Amino acid sequence: MEVLTRTAYHKRRRLWTKILWFGVLVIFFSFLTLSALVLYAYQMERPSLSVPDTTVVYSADGERIGEFHQGEHRYWIPLDQMGNTIVDATLAIEDRRFYDHYGFDPIRITRAALTNVLSGSKAQGASTITQQYARNLFLTHDKTWARKWHEALYALRLELHYSKKEILEGYLNTIYYGHGAYGIEAAANLYFQKNADELTYSEAALLAGIPKGPSIYSPFVDEERAFTRQHTVLRSMEEAGTLSPEERAGYESAPLTFASSQETEGKRVAPYFQDAVRQWLAEEHGFDPAMLDGGGLEIHTTLHSGLQKHAEDIISRELDPDHELETALVAMDPRTGDVRALVGGKNYTDSPFNRATQAKRHPGSTMKPFLYYAALEHGLKPNSMLKSEETTFVFDEGRDEYKPSNFNHRYADDYITMLQALAVSDNIFAIKTHFLLGFEDLLHTAGRFGIESPLEANPSLALGTSDVGVLEMTKSYSPFANGGYRITPRLVEKIEDRDGNILFEANMERKQEFNPAHTAIMTDLMKGMFEPELSASFGAVTGGSISNVLDRPVAGKSGSTQSDSWMIGYTPQLLTGVWTGYDDARFLESGDAAHSKQIWAKFMKKSLDGELKLSFPVPKNVTEVSINPANGLLATEHCPVSRPTLFYKGTEPTEYCNEHIGELEEETFETEGDSEDSPSGREDKKKEKWLDRFTDWIP
Known part of the structure; x- marks a missing residue:
C-alpha cells in the first residue's frame, strides 16, 4: 500500500484542482463560444429558402400542358400535401432524431469523423436533414472540413429562424431524385405518374432511398439496386417503429409499376403556343424570363386543349410531313380575344420557328374586307357597281402605272356589284375602289382594325402586298364577328404564385371602334364566298370547294399570292385564320393553295360540332x-x-x-x-x- 507524504498529497490535490478548474474554464469558454456562435448566427439575417421552382402551364380547361424551368423540375408543395408515407420513409433513413436536435448532432459528427480518420477516407457521413438542406441551398457537395463547418453554421441559422415543419418541407421540395427531378412532387410524377400524397409505403421507400445516389439507385438506371436500397429504407422504418415486421415484409414484396420512358420525358402540349405565351408575358407585360422559369408560378392560359388537338390532328393529316410546305393556324374567341388554339408549324421538333407569331407574309385578298368597310363608310353599298375589265391605272400625277389582273385573267367586262365582287374576289373592282377612296384611307382603316405592321400606301395595298403576321391578321377580323369591337388578343387569363396569390390577371380589352351596322353588312357580304349561286361566268366564289362542309352561318375571306395562301373566317363564337406557304417564300406549287381552306373548314367543323348554331347579330338600323x-x-x-x-x-x-x-x-x-x-x-x-x-x- 502506497503511503503519501503530506507534501505529495498536497501536490496531487493541487494538480486535480488545476485539472478541475481547467475543465470548468473549458466548459465555460465553450459555453461562451457556443453562445457567441448562437448569437452570431441569430443576429445574421434570415437565410433565404428561395430556389428555382418549375412554373406549370395550364389550359383554360384545367389540363397541365407544359412547364417552364431552368433544367430543374421542381413543384413546391406544402408539407401537408406530401402525405405521411414519404415523410416517414425519409425521417427513418435520413434523420430519426430530426425533431430532437438543433440542426446538427455533435455525437454523430464526431463518430463519423473518427471513422473517416481511422479508415483514411471520407466515406462516412452523419449530416442531419437540416445540414443536407443547408448544403442544397447554399453550399457545394465537396467533402471537406471547411464545408462541414459552414454546413453546421448554416444549419444552425436555419434552426434558429425556421420551424421544423418549414425545414422538412423545404428539404423534401429541394432534394434531388435524379433525371432532373428536384423535390418529392416532381419525383412522384417522374417515377410513378402520381402526386406525392398518393404514394404507397413501397413507392415512398424506394424514392426515399434515391437521394443517397441518384445515379446509382434510380430504378431507371439500375432496378435491382433500387429495390435493394428500398429494402434498406423499409428496415429502417421498422427499426424506427413506423412499420411492423409484417408490414415491412408486405411492402418489400409489393409490385411497383414505373412510368414509361416517354412519360419520363414529360408531356408538352401546344409548344408553339407556349413559346408565344412566354414572348407575350415578357414583351407585353414585362415578366422577367428568370421569374417565368424559376418562380414556381401557375400560368392559366386561354388555350382550349380540345381545339388545339383538333388543329394539330387536322394539319398532320392534311399536310405531308416530308413536304416543305408549312402552315400556321390561330383560333380565337372574337368576343373576348382569348386565343383558343395556335399552331406555328407542322413539327416543333424540326422547326421551332413560330409562323403564327413571328412570320410576316403577304395577306393577299384577305385585305379586301378592310377596303370594303371603308367604302361603306364613304357611302358605297352592297349593290354599288363598278366595271370589271382589264384596266391600266395611272397614278402619281401620271408618272406611274399599275396594271392588276384577275385570277386567270378573266373579267366580267361589265358592271358588277360589290357583293359579287367580294364573293368571287374580283381584283379590278377592289383596285378601282382603292383609287376612289385614296390609298391612305385603306392604310388608316387597316390600322383601326388592328394591323400594326408597317403598310405601304400604294395601289397594290388593296391586294395585300404588305407583310403582316398570322395572329395579327386573324385578330383584325374580330370586329366583323363581334359587332364592331376591336379586341386585344389574350393568351393568359391569370398567373398565381405557389401560395395561390394572383400576380397577374389579363383584362379583356374591348373598344367599340366600328359602326355595328357596317360590320353586320360586311359580315353579310363575306358570307357570299360560300354561296355558289353568286358565281358567274367570269369567276366562281372562292369558298365553293368548302361550302358544303359547314352547316351554320359562317363568313370569311380567302387570299392568295404567288407564295401565300390564306383563309380567315368566323362564326359568332369562333374566329380562325390559316396560312400555308414555304418559309423561303418560293412560289406555291400546283395544289398547294387548296390546303389553307381545307384545314380551316375541317377545323371549324370539328371544333363547332355540338355548339349552338348562332346567327350573326343584326342591328335595328339595318334591313x-x-x-x-x-x-x-x-x-x-x-x-x-x-x-x-x-x-x-x-x-x-x-x-x-x-x-x-x-x-x-x-x-x-x-x-x-x-x-x-x-x-x-x-x-x-x-x-x-x-x-x-x-x-x-x-x-
Missing part, C-alpha cells in the same frame, strides 16, 4: 331585302338568283329587276320608250364611267 346580285336591284320571282342582303336602313334599293320577266312584258316596256327606268335606259346608265357613278352613290 334585309332580296336583290338580284348581278345588278343589285330588288329581286322578283323571275330572277334566276335572289339573295337576301343587308343594307343600312334608307339605302336599300327600291327599284325592281325586270330583266327576266316574260317576252310580252319586255315588249310592253320597249313600246314605252327608252326611259331611264327601262331596260335599255338602264343599260345606257350602266355604261356610265365608274368615276361618275361613284359621285352618285354619295348620299
Whole structure:
C-alpha cells in the first residue's frame, strides 16, 4: 500500500484542482463560444429558402400542358400535401432524431469523423436533414472540413429562424431524385405518374432511398439496386417503429409499376403556343424570363386543349410531313380575344420557328374586307357597281402605272356589284375602289382594325402586298364577328404564385371602334364566298370547294399570292385564320393553295360540332331585302338568283329587276320608250364611267 507524504498529497490535490478548474474554464469558454456562435448566427439575417421552382402551364380547361424551368423540375408543395408515407420513409433513413436536435448532432459528427480518420477516407457521413438542406441551398457537395463547418453554421441559422415543419418541407421540395427531378412532387410524377400524397409505403421507400445516389439507385438506371436500397429504407422504418415486421415484409414484396420512358420525358402540349405565351408575358407585360422559369408560378392560359388537338390532328393529316410546305393556324374567341388554339408549324421538333407569331407574309385578298368597310363608310353599298375589265391605272400625277389582273385573267367586262365582287374576289373592282377612296384611307382603316405592321400606301395595298403576321391578321377580323369591337388578343387569363396569390390577371380589352351596322353588312357580304349561286361566268366564289362542309352561318375571306395562301373566317363564337406557304417564300406549287381552306373548314367543323348554331347579330338600323346580285336591284320571282342582303336602313334599293320577266312584258316596256327606268335606259346608265357613278352613290 502506497503511503503519501503530506507534501505529495498536497501536490496531487493541487494538480486535480488545476485539472478541475481547467475543465470548468473549458466548459465555460465553450459555453461562451457556443453562445457567441448562437448569437452570431441569430443576429445574421434570415437565410433565404428561395430556389428555382418549375412554373406549370395550364389550359383554360384545367389540363397541365407544359412547364417552364431552368433544367430543374421542381413543384413546391406544402408539407401537408406530401402525405405521411414519404415523410416517414425519409425521417427513418435520413434523420430519426430530426425533431430532437438543433440542426446538427455533435455525437454523430464526431463518430463519423473518427471513422473517416481511422479508415483514411471520407466515406462516412452523419449530416442531419437540416445540414443536407443547408448544403442544397447554399453550399457545394465537396467533402471537406471547411464545408462541414459552414454546413453546421448554416444549419444552425436555419434552426434558429425556421420551424421544423418549414425545414422538412423545404428539404423534401429541394432534394434531388435524379433525371432532373428536384423535390418529392416532381419525383412522384417522374417515377410513378402520381402526386406525392398518393404514394404507397413501397413507392415512398424506394424514392426515399434515391437521394443517397441518384445515379446509382434510380430504378431507371439500375432496378435491382433500387429495390435493394428500398429494402434498406423499409428496415429502417421498422427499426424506427413506423412499420411492423409484417408490414415491412408486405411492402418489400409489393409490385411497383414505373412510368414509361416517354412519360419520363414529360408531356408538352401546344409548344408553339407556349413559346408565344412566354414572348407575350415578357414583351407585353414585362415578366422577367428568370421569374417565368424559376418562380414556381401557375400560368392559366386561354388555350382550349380540345381545339388545339383538333388543329394539330387536322394539319398532320392534311399536310405531308416530308413536304416543305408549312402552315400556321390561330383560333380565337372574337368576343373576348382569348386565343383558343395556335399552331406555328407542322413539327416543333424540326422547326421551332413560330409562323403564327413571328412570320410576316403577304395577306393577299384577305385585305379586301378592310377596303370594303371603308367604302361603306364613304357611302358605297352592297349593290354599288363598278366595271370589271382589264384596266391600266395611272397614278402619281401620271408618272406611274399599275396594271392588276384577275385570277386567270378573266373579267366580267361589265358592271358588277360589290357583293359579287367580294364573293368571287374580283381584283379590278377592289383596285378601282382603292383609287376612289385614296390609298391612305385603306392604310388608316387597316390600322383601326388592328394591323400594326408597317403598310405601304400604294395601289397594290388593296391586294395585300404588305407583310403582316398570322395572329395579327386573324385578330383584325374580330370586329366583323363581334359587332364592331376591336379586341386585344389574350393568351393568359391569370398567373398565381405557389401560395395561390394572383400576380397577374389579363383584362379583356374591348373598344367599340366600328359602326355595328357596317360590320353586320360586311359580315353579310363575306358570307357570299360560300354561296355558289353568286358565281358567274367570269369567276366562281372562292369558298365553293368548302361550302358544303359547314352547316351554320359562317363568313370569311380567302387570299392568295404567288407564295401565300390564306383563309380567315368566323362564326359568332369562333374566329380562325390559316396560312400555308414555304418559309423561303418560293412560289406555291400546283395544289398547294387548296390546303389553307381545307384545314380551316375541317377545323371549324370539328371544333363547332355540338355548339349552338348562332346567327350573326343584326342591328335595328339595318334591313334585309332580296336583290338580284348581278345588278343589285330588288329581286322578283323571275330572277334566276335572289339573295337576301343587308343594307343600312334608307339605302336599300327600291327599284325592281325586270330583266327576266316574260317576252310580252319586255315588249310592253320597249313600246314605252327608252326611259331611264327601262331596260335599255338602264343599260345606257350602266355604261356610265365608274368615276361618275361613284359621285352618285354619295348620299
